[in-house]
Amino acid sequence: MRSKNMRLNRQIEDVAQLRQEARQAISFDAAFRARLRDLVLWRRDVRRFRRDPLPDGMLESLLELACLAPSVGLSQPWRFVVVEDSARRSAVRENFRLCNAEALAAQPAHRAALYARLKLAGLDEAPVHFAVFADRTTTRGHDLGRRTMPEMIDYSAVTAVHTIWLAARAQGIGLGWISILDPTAMTAILTVPPAWKFIGYFCLGYPAAEDTIPELEQMGWEERSAPPSMVVRR
């Protein structure tokens, strides 16, 4: 009896071992890592889109991948609102115009002309629009990891957005993140629960041009600084 149990245990261990080995089999090579670096280098915040539609199913496949992003306590708090209704799209555009005019008015005199030249959204051209919210009221995850940092819910939704950004770029598709909007207005325009926190409004489509240099840098708005200036040691 004892030896039978031992044999069984050994078999279970073997199976666990095999399963472990199968899972450990995945690894990424230097060529993939180089392409991943290219992906990060070529990802842009896109504001100039071609009007071509995305292939059928593309948005759904990007959203599906986004749902594999990390989330605090496995809470999966991301809520995607795909905006197709033209009246709602117009209301979003109108809110952007208002907020952007206010932002322009708040610019210091020496930067106002430059600000006015920036194209900050592709709302007129991009074929796909969606908003992302974070549901802080979700019971999923049972509050794990968010007692001292309730904002972890929002951060989880941000990693889902970033997943879409990279996966879209790998398809030659650009994403633009629009934050020059009033979050309260977005909740009303999109008729979502008031408890959902607005994370951003996004345009998705084929970019008019591709570049490794952010448009804000090309336009002289800001330049990138060297990474060491953002690292301290303790």
Place this chain on the structure above:
Amino acid sequence: MRSKNMRLNRQIEDVAQLRQEARQAISFDAAFRARLRDLVLWRRDVRRFRRDPLPDGMLESLLELACLAPSVGLSQPWRFVVVEDSARRSAVRENFRLCNAEALAAQPAHRAALYARLKLAGLDEAPVHFAVFADRTTTRGHDLGRRTMPEMIDYSAVTAVHTIWLAARAQGIGLGWISILDPTAMTAILTVPPAWKFIGYFCLGYPAAEDTIPELEQMGWEERSAPPSMVVRR
């Protein structure tokens, strides 16, 4: 003179065209996209680390890539605090123990035993520790895109973290995000400016095991839900 100008203009256009074509040359194929999907599938929040150190320069190379993450107005607000001092590491561990004990005490009776069994941080074993903060006071980016949403600064730092997460996994290295900490205590322990917002504390190292199933799901804490439940159309 006119024809000379026209010729010059044509040359300039040719150069712009060539430059554009060179830049458009980058594209990613189906094989890369499949591996990118694998990367997202195999990324985990790691809490069980081997003690082996990372190769020299690995952390720096990950941080450098992180600095190519998107940031609102090109503000680059991420601040990386690499924690090497053993007294500071001990203080972080102590704060985690305190916050985790409080979280355990706050669990409903029927989930407390399960919570107590979870391993929620790899602070004892992971060779590399770092914290990430977001500098909301930075003048970089000249406030573009954060007038109505100042939290965009924090979200930018989150995309930098997520970049590290994916790039590390592509090297076979695991990252664990610890949020069961008191942000005010972190600012004090790591002596950083009080205006820096604490985003998270991170362990980095080789994982003891690899899996496509989150440990929280394996342990029965939470399960993943189907993506369609997180998408609405408007």
